[in-house]
Amino acid sequence: MDTKHYRTLFISDVHLGSKAAKVDFLLEFLRVHEAETIILVGDIVDGWRLKRSWYWPQDCNDVVQKLLRKARKGTRIVYIPGNHDEFLRGFPGSHFGGIEVAERMIHETADGKRYLVLHGDEFDVVVRNARLLAYLGDWAYDTAIVINIGLAAIRRRLGMPYWSFSAWAKLQVKQAVNFIGEFQKVVAEEARRNHVDGVICGHIHHAVMEDIDGIHYINTGDWVESCTAIVEHHDGHFELISWGERIGAVKRDLKAISRDVPLAISMEPAEVTTTEAA
Ligand SMILES: [Mn+2]
Numbered sequence: 588m589d590t591k592h593y594r595t596l597f598i599s600d601v602h603l604g605s606k607a608a609k610v611d612f613l614l615e616f617l618r619v620h621e622a623e624t625i626i627l628v629g630d631i632v633d634g635w636r637l638k639r640s641w642y643w644p645q646d647c648n649d650v651v652q653k654l655l656r657k658a659r660k661g662t663r664i665v666y667i668p669g670n671h672d673e674f675l676r677g678f679p680g681s682h683f684g685g686i687e688v689a690e691r692m693i694h695e696t697a698d699g700k701r702y703l704v705l706h707g708d709e710f711d712v713v714v715r716n717a718r719l720l721a722y723l724g725d726w727a728y729d730t731a732i733v734i735n736i737g738l739a740a741i742r743r744r745l746g747m748p749y750w751s752f753s754a755w756a757k758l759q760v761k762q763a764v765n766f767i768g769e770f771q772k773v774v775a776e777e778a779r780r781n782h783v784d785g786v787i788c789g790h791i792h793h794a795v796m797e798d799i800d801g802i803h804y805i806n807t808g809d810w811v812e813s814c815t816a817i818v819e820h821h822d823g824h825f826e827l828i829s830w831g832e833r834i835g836a837v838k839r840d841l842k843a844i845s846r847d848v849p850l851a852i853s854m855e856p857a858e859v860t861t862t863e864a865a
Contacts, residue, residue, distance in 0.1 A: 588619045594697055595819035596620060599628035599706065599789025600809035602671065603647045604637040607811045609831075610646040616816065616830045617653050625654070625662055626694065628789040628807050629669025629706030635743065636671070658685035665689055669706035669790060670739055693783060698823030700784040702803070703777065707790035709736055710773045714766060767793050771806075775799040787817065796827050 602608045637643070658664045664686045668675035679690045691705035712735035770791050778786035785803030794808025794815035805825060808815030814831035 590619050590621055592821075593620065593622040593818040594821050594823070595624045595626060595694065596622035597626045597628055597704070597787055597805075597807045597817040597819075598631075598810070599669065599807040600630040600792055600811060601650070602630055602633040602636065602809075602811050603650060604633040604642055605811070606642060608633070608647075609810050609814050610644075610650060612814050612830060613810050614646060614649055614653065616814070617650070617657075620816070620818070620828075621657070622662065622818070625657065625664045626692075626704060626787075627654075627664065627666045628704060628787065629667050629708070630671040630789060630809075631666065631669075632672045634672050634674050638743070638746065654686070655684045663687075665692060667691060667704060667706055670708035673736075673739055673743065676736070676740075693781075694787065696819055696823035696825075697821060700803075700823065702785045702787050702805070703781050703783045704787045705774075705777075707770070707774055707788035708739070710770060710777070711735060713773045714769045767791055771795075771797075771799055771804050775802040775804050778802045778804075794827055794829070796825060 598613075601610075601613060603610065654664060666675065666686050666688050667690065668688065675688055676690060678688050681688050691703065694702045694704050696702065712731045716731065774786050774788050778784075779800075779802055785805060787805045787807065789807045789809070791806065792809040792812060794806050794813060794817075796803070796805045796817070798804070805817055805827075807817050808827075812831075813829065816828045816830065818826050818828060820826065
């Protein structure tokens with residue numbers, strides 16, 4: 588596959604350090620996708636998982652090295668921490684190996700539209716307590732978000748697991764779709780408060796591009812299950828890439844070709860036993 592060039596590339600929720608991370612797929616993806624700017628939209632490293640038990644095979648280093656090499660060659664890379672890599676939240680504005688750390692940012696597209704970029708976990712508390720906060724008003728809303736981030740830091744220090752949006756949503760299967768919808772609405776509302784055209788976030792592992800009450804809501808998805816990324820083309824339009832499906836297509840092709848020949852290379856990802864994340 589030829590290398591593709593984009594203006595901006597957005598990925599999130601890789602969860603390096605978790606056995607469920609599809610690191611080999613991501614490496615292949617990064618090999619054939621170049622961009623002027625790469626924005627890492629949080630939960631790239633799973634600090635919560637690593638704290639419980641260290642799991643860092645060589646291919647995790649390969650991802651880090653690949654990104655650092657791109658930075659050296661002139662790609663601007665911005666790392667927006669999520670809840671699983673919130674240890675980086677203590678370093679806004681700092682650089683490591685040419686990678687900038689920012690809590691959130693405004694991204695301006697080639698055609699002049701402005702997008703708020705953030706991970707999205709700060710709104711968990713709002714999604715869970717939507718009715719109560721609507722009743723209590725703006726002050727409670729802002730305070731709840733600040734408390735949510737503070738609590739996550741304290742829980743991590745105490746070695747407690749982070750409250751997981753997707754695990755929680757999955758437990759309440761019937762309502763999961765409602766929760767995703769509620770999250771999207773809350774994040775779109777935050778974009779409106781910031782007077783921007785759209786928002787780009789991650790966190791809930793549900794890649795999508797859609798209009799929510801006049802706000803362009805974009806979610807980058809994840810590299811634990813779906814292997815998705817968002818790219819901005821040179822003219823400013825966005826595209827959702829489902830690399831998992833592409834890989835699936837390759838696998839089907841290989842099977843068709845080698846119907847009579849045993850498949851030498853298995854494209855199957857390692858057994859996924861846990862999908863706890865978000
Ligand atoms: Mn997250």
